[in-house]
Amino acid sequence: MFSADTLQKFAREVAKYPAEQKQSAVMACLAHAQEEKGWLPPEAIEAVADYLGMPPIAAYEVASFYNMYDLKPVGKYKITVCTNLPCALSGGYHAGEYLQQKLGVGYGETTADGKFTLKEGECMGACGDAPVFIVNNRSMCSHMHPEQIDKLLEECK
Amino acid sequence: MAMLGAINPVLMAGLNGDDSWRLKDYVARGGYEQLKRILQTGMTQEDVIGEVKKSVLRGRGGAGFPTGLKWSFMPRSFPGDKYVVCNTDEGEPGTFKDRDIMRYNPHAVIEGMIIAGFAMGANRGYNYVHGEIWEIYKRFEEALDEARAAGLLGQNILGTQFGFELFAHHGYGAYICGEETALLESIEGKKGQPRFKPPFPASFGLYGRPTTINNTETFASIPFILKMGGEEFLNLGKPNNGGTKLFSVSGHVNRPGNYEIPLGTPFSTLLEMCGGMRGGRKLKAVIPGGSSAPVMPADVIMDCTMDYDSISKGGSMLGSGAVIVMDETVCMVKALERLSFFYHEESCGQCTPCREGTAWMYKVVHRIENGQGKPEDLDLLNSVLGNIAGRTICALGDAAAFPVQSFLKHFGSEFEYHIEHKTCLVPKDVQWAGSGFHKIPA
Ligand SMILES: Cc1cc2nc3c(=O)[nH]c(=O)nc-3n(C[C@H](O)[C@H](O)[C@H](O)COP(=O)(O)O)c2cc1C
Ligand code: SF4
Ligand code: FES
Numbered sequence: 001m002f003s004a005d006t007l008q009k010f011a012r013e014v015a016k017y018p019a020e021q022k023q024s025a026v027m028a029c030l031a032h033a034q035e036e037k038g039w040l041p042p043e044a045i046e047a048v049a050d051y052l053g054m055p056p057i058a059a060y061e062v063a064s065f066y067n068m069y070d071l072k073p074v075g076k077y078k079i080t081v082c083t084n085l086p087c088a089l090s091g092g093y094h095a096g097e098y099l100q101q102k103l104g105v106g107y108g109e110t111t112a113d114g115k116f117t118l119k120e121g122e123c124m125g126a127c128g129d130a131p132v133f134i135v136n137n138r139s140m141c142s143h144m145h146p147e148q149i150d151k152l153l154e155e156c157k
Numbered sequence: 158m159a160m161l162g163a164i165n166p167v168l169m170a171g172l173n174g175d176d177s178w179r180l181k182d183y184v185a186r187g188g189y190e191q192l193k194r195i196l197q198t199g200m201t202q203e204d205v206i207g208e209v210k211k212s213v214l215r216g217r218g219g220a221g222f223p224t225g226l227k228w229s230f231m232p233r234s235f236p237g238d239k240y241v242v243c244n245t246d247e248g249e250p251g252t253f254k255d256r257d258i259m260r261y262n263p264h265a266v267i268e269g270m271i272i273a274g275f276a277m278g279a280n281r282g283y284n285y286v287h288g289e290i291w292e293i294y295k296r297f298e299e300a301l302d303e304a305r306a307a308g309l310l311g312q313n314i315l316g317t318q319f320g321f322e323l324f325a326h327h328g329y330g331a332y333i334c335g336e337e338t339a340l341l342e343s344i345e346g347k348k349g350q351p352r353f354k355p356p357f358p359a360s361f362g363l364y365g366r367p368t369t370i371n372n373t374e375t376f377a378s379i380p381f382i383l384k385m386g387g388e389e390f391l392n393l394g395k396p397n398n399g400g401t402k403l404f405s406v407s408g409h410v411n412r413p414g415n416y417e418i419p420l421g422t423p424f425s426t427l428l429e430m431c432g433g434m435r436g437g438r439k440l441k442a443v444i445p446g447g448s449s450a451p452v453m454p455a456d457v458i459m460d461c462t463m464d465y466d467s468i469s470k471g472g473s474m475l476g477s478g479a480v481i482v483m484d485e486t487v488c489m490v491k492a493l494e495r496l497s498f499f500y501h502e503e504s505c506g507q508c509t510p511c512r513e514g515t516a517w518m519y520k521v522v523h524r525i526e527n528g529q530g531k532p533e534d535l536d537l538l539n540s541v542l543g544n545i546a547g548r549t550i551c552a553l554g555d556a557a558a559f560p561v562q563s564f565l566k567h568f569g570s571e572f573e574y575h576i577e578h579k580t581c582l583v584p585k586d587v588q589w590a591g592s593g594f595h596k597i598p599a
Contacts, residue, residue, distance in 0.1 A: 016283075016324040018238070021364060023346035027329050054346070065348040067330030068288050085448060085495045086251045086407035086481050091594030098597055122332060122499055123250040123448075124289040127407040127479075128414045131594070138291040145595035 001047040006036045010051060022052045026062050030069060031137075039070040067121070068137050075110045075117035077156045080134045083120050086127035095131035095144045096120065102153060115156070160257075161414035162430040165393060167381045167401045168374070169417050172261045178296065180303040183264035189309060191383040192268055195275060196317045202233055205276040209379065211387025213399035218244055218335075218372030219447065219476045221465045230359040232367050233278035240368040241273045242344070243284040243376050246328055246335040249447035250499060251479030254403035255373035257415050259286070259293045262377060263300040267323065269376030271309065272383065274321040277369055281322045284373075285340050288328040297325050332503040336551045337370040339505065350505045351551035372477075374403060394420035398464035408482040409435045409591065420464035427463055427480070435593055438484040442567070446476020448496050449556030451563030473563070486591025488581045489568040493560060494519070494526045500557030511554035514545040518561050525572055528579035535572060538565060 002010070009032045010025070017024040026048065033044045040063055049059035063069045070078070081096040096107070099118060105111055107120040126132045129142035133152070141152060160169045171177070171186050183189070195205060210225030231239065243266060247255040259266060270282050286294040301323060304310045312320040326344050328334050334343045338352035341363050362368020378400060382390045391399035398420040404427060407413050411432030418427060424443070434440055440455040445463075451473040453461075461471045468475045483492065501519040506512045518541055521534050542562055545554045565572060574582050581588075 016326070018281075018364070021345070024326075024344055026346040027343070028327055031327065031329060052346075058347070061348050062346065065331060066288070066328070069329060083495070084250045084499055085492055086479075088492075088495055089408040089481070089483060089487065089592060090413065091592040094589065094592060094594040121289075122330075122502065123248055123252070125247040125253045125256050125287050126289075127251055127253050127481075128405060129253075130407065130413070134289055137288075140290070140292065146597045147595065 001044065002033065003036060006032050010048075014052070023054045023058070026052055026054065026059055027066065030059070030063055034069060034137075038076075039073045073110075076115050078117045078119060078136050080119040080121035080124075080137075081107075082122065082124050082126075082130070082132050084123045084127075086123065087130035087132060090127075090130035091145070092131045095133075095149065098146055098149055099133075102149065160417055161412050163401075163417040164422060164426075164430075165401060165419055166417040167385075167390075167393065168258060168262060168265060168377050168403065169415075174261070178261055178263055178300070180264060180300070180307060183262070183268075187384065188264050188380070189268055191380045192271055192275075192309065193315060195272060195383070196315050196319060202276050202278065205272060205383070208383055208387040209276070212378075212382045212390040213387075213394075213397060214375065214378055214382060214390070215398070215465060216372055217374035217378070217402065217478065219249065219449070219474075221475060224371060224375055227359075227369060227371070228273065228277055230357075231277040231279070231369050232360065235278075235367055238281055238364070238366045239277065239279040240363045240366055241270055241277065241279045241282040242337075242340065242363060242368055242370045243270055243282065243373055244335060244337065244340060244370055245284055245286045245373045246340060247287045247290075247373070247477075248332040248335050249449060249477045249479060250496070251405060251407050251444065251447050251481045252477040253405045253407075254415050254478060256287070256290050256293055258373055258377050258403070259290075259297055263297050264304065265377040265380055266297075266373055267300060267304050267309070269379035270323055271314070271321050272379050273369065273371070273376060274323075275319055279367075279369070280320060283324055283326050283344055283363070285326045285328060285334070285344060288330045291327075294325060294327050301325065331505075332499075333505045333551075333553060336553065339551070340370065341368065348505070350507050351553075353550055395462075395464060398466060402463070402478050404463060404478045404480050406431050406480045406482060409438065409484040409486075410482050411435055418463065421462045421467075423462050424458050428482070431482075434482075434484055435591075436484075438486065438591070440482065441485045441487055442483045442489070444473075444479075444481040444483075444560075446474045447479040448481070448499065449552075449559055450474040450476045451559045452567060453563075454567045484591060486583060486587050488526075488583045488588060489564055489571045490522065490526045490575050490581065491588075493564045494522045496560045497522045497557070500553065504553060504557070508549040508554065510545045510548045511550075511557070514541050514554065515557045517541045518557065522561070525575050526581075528575070530572075530576035530579075532576060534576065535565065535569065
């Protein structure tokens with residue numbers, strides 16, 4: 001189900017917790033699983049549960065509780081825009097609108113070519129750098145005005 | 158850049174952006190000397206807690222609870238595992254200080270946690286890091302590796318009997334996990350739903366073991382308090398409000414960013430340090446402590462100093478130190494609509510008053526903003542508020558109610574205008590211009 005590299009990452013996470021508390025690693029393992037698969041298909045969630053010796057339903061609960069897990073396929077690039085108030089005061093809404101215009105999709109949608117998924121997000125703890133985006137849960141982009149947005153989209157090959 | 162400005166900085170002193178976060182840089186700044194002093198000169202747990210008490214350090218995560226007192230609640234000699242947990246979940250809208258502490262001075266957090274472990278007889282720790290800051294989480298893991306390799310973590314630290322293990326736990330997008338018992342549930346690999354209290358974490362915490370949770374900035378202050386002495390740290394601030402504090406300033410100022418200043422510094426000074434208001438426009442309102450703190454009108458905040466007591470006297474809370482600055486281009490109805498949406502989205506749903514109340518508040522503010530408000534809506538909002546206060550498991554319910562209550566109190570006329578005229582007092586293009594978003598190329 002998972003590559004050797006991903007399994008190694010799982011092991012590293014499990015080692016952080018007391019031996020009888022393997023379930024503590026479920027969030028990190030789901031994140032690594034998603035990183036490998038692009039999203040979290042049910043088989044991946046079950047395989048993580050199996051790896052950690054916990055009931056699959058408990059792993060599902062976690063996967064559906066936290067916002068950054070994708071339980072449905074997403075585009076190659078998932079762009080999450082912060083529109084919470086501090087960012088909105090410095091252009092968060094407009095950056096999101098500009099992105100929607102350029103990609104021709106709304107929040108929660110994926111472009112027809114499967115390349116981009118757009119999401120509206122909550123405070124990313126970077127409000128001083130507004131407007132801010134996160135690409136694929138990992139890469140934070142600051143000061144996203146039209147010029148920078150154009151550049152970002154060009155770089156997403 | 159580490160800091161856009163500072164007065165008498167402590168936590169962020171001597172930093173040089175991305176070039177000074179490593180162990181060797183921290184050691185060159187005097188890092189880990191306090192841990193050494195404690196372990197090698199036979200200081201006792203009481204000595205350390207006493208110094209923290211003297212400093213009147215108040216928790217930097219939001220509630221402002223005295224840290225020394227919190228530490229004294231831990232049953233230090235209780236046998237078995239005990240935990241120290243750092244809260245870097247930083248999801249309170251407007252707050253971005255812990256990210257910079259972790260980015261530029263991660264070893265101060267680590268040293269602070271090890272010292273906390275010693276003082277409270279805890280042998281293990283976790284730092285729960287906000288899901289959205291992956292790069293910072295990775296850096297913290299590197300810093301932990303450095304500390305481990307240098308014998309500062311693990312068994313027999315610096316050749317003594319004292320051992321302490323520390324790991325990072327990465328969140329994955331849930332504001333509620335900033336609440337300390339939800340955070341513990343989350344580390345246990347469950348949904349982040351707050352627990353009923355009591356029992357409090359000091360007796361029943363992580364894995365049911367005694368646990369103390371503090372904010373990142375709180376832990377990062379510890380080595381400096383020991384270095385300069387509690388009394389000197391206290392004197393940097395003002396009585397009952399010890400030390401310096403990081404303020405994350407966002408919104409309509411010329412230079413949004415983090416500023417470390419002594420508690421008790423006038424708000425007007427902080428505003429000047431941020432280069433004043435964007436475009437020279439007029440200050441309208443400030444949320445001084447993260448989105449959960451009541452909003453303050455300009456004239457009230459302009460008379461306040463930035464510390465727990467002054468802001469509380471002014472009718473709000475210093476909270477996490479997230480200062481959200483709004484000028485006259487802001488539509489207060491739209492601003493509240495966005496905050497209400499946030500609390501509605503992030504309510505964990507366990508308590509009916511919070512789950513239903515946050516849904517109602519968003520629904521009503523949303524319809525007022527969209528020109529469908531009814532005259533009786535303001536009374537409706539007030540009655541929803543009354544049903545949340547004091548009736549929930551955790552403070553998110555109250556956090557959702559404070560903005561609504563304070564926006565209606567201070568800016569009620571804007572809500573009435575919206576209801577009557579079905580549109581906003583501030584034209585849309587003025588709101589756009591206020592945001593400073595660059596013009597879209599033709
Ligand atoms: C809904 C909610 C969200 C919170 N978010 C955070 C947070 O992101 N960071 C934080 O340090 N404390 C947060 N807190 C406060 C914590 O529960 C806790 O009081 C704090 O971490 C204790 O640390 P301190 O005493 O050092 O401030 C939050 C509380 C609530 C009710
Ligand atoms: S107050 Fe809200 S967030 Fe807190 S436990 Fe209850 S439902 Fe969950
Ligand atoms: S509000 Fe957007 S990062 Fe904080």
